[in-house]
Amino acid sequence: MTWALAALAAVLVLDALRMRGRVGALGRLEAAADTDTGTASASASADPAAGYQIIPAPGATVDPATARAAAAYARTHQLDVLDLVPRDLPAIRAMTLAQLVDPPRYRRDRLGPGRTAGHALLISDDVAVRAQVTPPSDAVAFTTLAARLKHFGRADVVIAPAERARPQPVNLRFQILRVLIGPTTAMALGALPLFWTLMGLGIWLRPVPGLIALGAWQLQPLLSLAGTRLRPRDLPLVFLFRAPIELYLLVRTIAGRRATAAAAALRPDYDRLLSSGTTTFWEPRRDTCPLCASPDLVVHLRNTDLLQHKPGRFTLERCRGCGHVFQNPRLSLAGLDFYYKDFYDGLGAAGMEFVFGFGAAPYHARARMVREIAAPRRWLDVGAGHGHFCIAARDDLPDTRFDGLDLSESIEEAQRRGWIDTAHRGLFPDLAPRLAGTYDAISMSHYLEHTLDPRAELAAAHTALADRGCLLIEVPDPEFWLARLLRRYWLPYFQPQHLHLLSVANLERLLRDAGFTAVAWHRGRAHQRVDFFFASYLLLDQLGPSPRLPWRWRGAPAAIRRTLVWTLGAPLIIAGIIVDNLAGPLFARSRVSNTYRVVATKGATAAPARE
Numbered sequence: 021m022t023w024a025l026a027a028l029a030a031v032l033v034l035d036a037l038r039m040r041g042r043v044g045a046l047g048r049l050e051a052a053a054d055t056d057t058g059t060a061s062a063s064a065s066a067d068p069a070a071g072y073q074i075i076p077a078p079g080a081t082v083d084p085a086t087a088r089a090a091a092a093y094a095r096t097h098q099l100d101v102l103d104l105v106p107r108d109l110p111a112i113r114a115m116t117l118a119q120l121v122d123p124p125r126y127r128r129d130r131l132g133p134g135r136t137a138g139h140a141l142l143i144s145d146d147v148a149v150r151a152q153v154t155p156p157s158d159a160v161a162f163t164t165l166a167a168r169l170k171h172f173g174r175a176d177v178v179i180a181p182a183e184r185a186r187p188q189p190v191n192l193r194f195q196i197l198r199v200l201i202g203p204t205t206a207m208a209l210g211a212l213p214l215f216w217t218l219m220g221l222g223i224w225l226r227p228v229p230g231l232i233a234l235g236a237w238q239l240q241p242l243l244s245l246a247g248t249r250l251r252p253r254d255l256p257l258v259f260l261f262r263a264p265i266e267l268y269l270l271v272r273t274i275a276g277r278r279a280t281a282a283a284a285a286l287r288p289d290y291d292r293l294l295s296s297g298t299t300t301f302w303e304p305r306r307d308t309c310p311l312c313a314s315p316d317l318v319v320h321l322r323n324t325d326l327l328q329h330k331p332g333r334f335t336l337e338r339c340r341g342c343g344h345v346f347q348n349p350r351l352s353l354a355g356l357d358f359y360y361k362d363f364y365d366g367l368g369a370a371g372m373e374f375v376f377g378f379g380a381a382p383y384h385a386r387a388r389m390v391r392e393i394a395a396p397r398r399w400l401d402v403g404a405g406h407g408h409f410c411i412a413a414r415d416d417l418p419d420t421r422f423d424g425l426d427l428s429e430s431i432e433e434a435q436r437r438g439w440i441d442t443a444h445r446g447l448f449p450d451l452a453p454r455l456a457g458t459y460d461a462i463s464m465s466h467y468l469e470h471t472l473d474p475r476a477e478l479a480a481a482h483t484a485l486a487d488r489g490c491l492l493i494e495v496p497d498p499e500f501w502l503a504r505l506l507r508r509y510w511l512p513y514f515q516p517q518h519l520h521l522l523s524v525a526n527l528e529r530l531l532r533d534a535g536f537t538a539v540a541w542h543r544g545r546a547h548q549r550v551d552f553f554f555a556s557y558l559l560l561d562q563l564g565p566s567p568r569l570p571w572r573w574r575g576a577p578a579a580i581r582r583t584l585v586w587t588l589g590a591p592l593i594i595a596g597i598i599v600d601n602l603a604g605p606l607f608a609r610s611r612v613s614n615t616y617r618v619v620a621t622k623g624a625t626a627a628p629a630r631e
Contacts, residue, residue, distance in 0.1 A: 025222045025229035032236040036243035039118035043248045046105065046123050047097075047178040049089040071095075073148050075141040075155070077162040079186055082140045086182050090142040093178060100144045100173025103166060105137040106185035111241050111252040112269065113137065113188065117177075118244060120200060127176050130411055131380055134170030135177065135200060136163055138188055147172045150436045159192050163199045171406075171437050179249050193273045203371045203557075206564075210587030212270055216263075238262055274583060283367060286570035293358060294571065298332050301355030305348055310473075311526055314341030317348070323508045323515040326558045328368075329565045329572050330359060334515040345498050345521040350472070359516050364405060365428050367570070376408040382494075382548065383412035386465060389619055390490050393539060396420055396460035400484060402448050402477075403467030407434030423459075425451065449473075452480035459484050463492040465617075468527075469518045478534035485622045491536060494546060494617035499523055502551050502614065509555040512614060524616060536620035547613030549604035552596035560589040 072091040074082050086104065094102050105117070121135045138159060147153075151172050156162035169175070188196065198205045219237070223230030241258045252258070258265055308315050320338040325331075337348040351359065362368050386409065390396065397420060401410050404424030413422065424431050424440040425448055435443040444451055462481045471477050481491050496512030498521040503510045512518065522530070528538050564585025567578030607613045 021222060021226050022229045025226055025233045028222075029229070029233040029236040032233065032240060033243065036236075036240040039115060039240075039244035040248060042118045042122055043114070043245065043250055046121075046249065047093065047176060048249055049086065049093055049104075049178055049180050049182075071145050072142055073145060073153075075143060075153065075162075075165070077138055077140060077186070078156060078158055080139055083182050086180050087142070090178070090180065094142055094144070097176065098174060099176050100147045101134075101169045101175040102142040103134075103136045103175070103177045104140045104142065104180040104183060105177060105250070106139050106183035107179055107181045107249065107251050108253050109137055109139075109185045109250055110187075111245060111255045111258040112265070113185075114245055114250050114252055115241065116200075121177050123177060127174070129380075130171070131376070131408055132170075133200075133202070134167035134175065136166035137177070137185075138163060138196070139180075139183060139185060141166055141169065143169060144173065150438070152436075159189055160195045160199065163196050167199055171439070173438075181249075190269065190272045193269070197273070204593075206582060206586040207560075207590050207593055209270065209273065210583065211590045212266065214587055214590055274579075283568060283570050286362070286367070287573065290571040294331065298355075298358075301332065301352055301358055302349040303352045306350070309339035309341060309344055310346055310520075311344045311530070312339060312342040314339050316340040320345050321508060321513060323513060325359065325516060326508070326562055327514070328359070328363060329561075329569060331571070332359075332516065336513065336515070336521070342526055343523055344526050347516065347519045350519055351516055355516070360428075362570075363517075365430055369430070372405070376405060380412040382546075383409045384416055385542070385546070386463060386492055386494060386617065387413035387416040389540060389542060389617065390461055390463075390492050391416060393619055393621070394460065394488075394490050396490065398423070398459045399461040399463065400425060400444075400455070400459045401440070401463045401465070402426075402481070403464060403470070404431055404434060404440060406430045407437065407439030409463065409465060410434070411437075411439040420461075449476045449480045452483040455484040457484070457486050459489060460486055461490045461492065463494075465492070465494040466496075468493060468522065469495050469512075469514075469520050472519065474520055474522065474530060475534065478530055478536070482535050482622060487623055489622045491531075491620045491622070492617065493527065493620070494615060495522055495527070497524070497543070497612060497614060497616045499612050500614045501612070506551065506555045509558045510614075511550060511554040511558070524618075527618065531618070531620045536622060538618050538620045540619040541616065542618075543616045544608050544610045544613045546615040546617045547604060547607040547610075548615050549600040551614055552599040552603075553593065554596075556589070556592040556596035560585055560592065563589070 072094060074087050074090075076082050082104070090102055090104060093099070109117070117135065117137055126132065126135070143153065147169060151169055153165065153169070156165050194205070194209075197208070201208055219230065219234055222233060238259070241255060241262065245252060245255055307317070309317065317337045317339055319335060321336045323334050323336070325334075335348060336345055338345050364372050395417070399410075399413070399417070399420050400423045401407070402425045404410060404426050405428075407422075407424050410422035410424055414420070421441050423442040423444065424434050425444040425446070427445065427447060429445075431440075431443045431445050434440045444455070462485055464477065464481070468474050468477060478491075485491065496514075496518070498512075503512070512521070524541070524543070531538055564582035565572070565578075567574035567582060
């Protein structure tokens with residue numbers, strides 16, 4: 021216990037110094053050349069300098085001199101979006117900002133989520149037009165706008181010395197944090213009482229090292245902020261009374277947690293969709309394998325919707341003839357519409373942005389795998405979503421034109437962001453004829469398992485590709501042994517969205533039948549370190565699901581249950597992350613992992629290169 025408390029004290033001090041370093045790395049606006057002291061109205065988007073606009077948070081004002089200095093800073097550093105941080109930002113908000121923003125990484129990371137101090141934004145006129153910006157109605161809408169706008173250009177966070185912070189509505193704090201830190205909000209809030217419990221236990225069992233650890237936590241505000249460019253007026257108060265202040269904020273945050281207006285507005289729509297039950301959401305069960313037509317089928321797994329908690333039970337069956345795993349009975353078009361609704365867009369858009377923006381390494385690995393075989397001039401990413409792969413792959417293939425195809429409105433947002441050059445919205449087999457022979461490369465990353473008919477998708481790719489063009493496919497590997505260990509909590513089962521889980525042998529057969537030759541495979545190298553993290557996440561979310569989903573509305577007891585589950589379960593999430601990172605290098609060197617990818621060429625005859 022003594023060593024554990026000493027390690028905790030060291031971690032707290034190092035964390036404070038890390039926050040201090042991040043605050044020190046924030047840019048700072050220079051004083052304006054004139055002494056104009058008027059203010060820009062919070063209700064209008066002032067235009068303090070040609071080419072830029074100020075978007076203040078509701079109730080905030082921005083000094084015109086600050087606006088001019090911000091525009092000059094943005095022009096000098098070639099920025100499109102600039103978050104203005106008041107110098108007197110309250111201590112806890114300042115520490116939260118320092119926890120979330122690593123300034124050098126924030127400036128260069130185009131995929132990561134946007135952050136804000138909640139005061140004001142400077143944006144270019146071009147971004148305002150492309151993003152179709154409208155004035156935010158409240159602090160949550162402002163935070164959401166700031167998170168979204170980061171993906172429309174080069175962004176930074178800068179200290180504005182002349183600005184003065186306004187209080188943030190405590191009753192909206194949960195929703196603001198939900199925008200800033202995404203699906204892990206409940207876990208982050210639950211970690212604080214868990215920390216206090218462990219600290220109290222440590223002080224009881226080992227008073228001296230326990231008090232040292234408590235002192236390190238109490239000193240964090242001073243260590244991270246005192247003497248920096250930020251000057252929180254409440255810093256002495258937070259230093260002296262951090263525990264009661266943090267407890268008050270936690271209670272008010274949890275008490276103020278409520279469904280967003282968007283979620284509440286969707287309740288009648290979901291009530292209508294579910295009024296006749298879910299029987300229309302499935303096609304008739306088939307008696308034969310969709311790949312080899314064998315009638316020898318066996319139940320592989322039964323599961324529920326662990327991700328959205330929408331009603332229904334789903335069955336994956338396995339063909340004993342070819343080993344193919346597929347959903348049976350399969351979702352109908354009405355079922356697909358229902359279960360995809362509010363997952364990738366709508367209510368789920370912000371959460372999926374966190375998932376897809378988590379790291380660019382897999383995107384670069386896919387692009388480089390194709391680059392080793394050919395240098396495509398035009399690339400189509402099928403199932404592109406918001407275009408995360410395309411914007412990351414430009415670093416590896418700067419001379420390639422990237423287009424995207426998807427069924428949802430996200431693909432049009434991707435084009436407005438500038439992440440793709442051309443958006444194609446619709447079903448790939450329907451659009452392929454007018455794209456015939458257009459592309460040198462096509463990618464289908466975690467797409468084929470979602471489709472009704474993989475054969476039709478491969479035929480569409482063959483049509484849209486030029487001769488000897490490359491097709492990159494990345495899918496989950498159903499042969500991975502952890503699937504048998506984790507069962508329903510193995511993320512790649514992903515019910516009800518994953519309709520087909522293709523083994524390497526089955527996909528190679530489908531490629532050959534469609535006129536492709538597989539020329540390169542990555543198996544262990546394609547592993548993603550997420551198995552145990554998501555297994556623990558899915559378990560906790562099943563035990564304590566959100567009580568305010570439009571299709572699953574619950575009251576206060578469910579909210580209390582969720583808080584307790586995520587508070588007590590936080591160590592399980594942390595353990596999952598540790599195990600994933602420890603086991604990841606071993607899986608990466610193995611023959612089979614949770615993911616594999618293949619590059620196949622249209623009409624090529626070269627022998628496939630195995631990993």
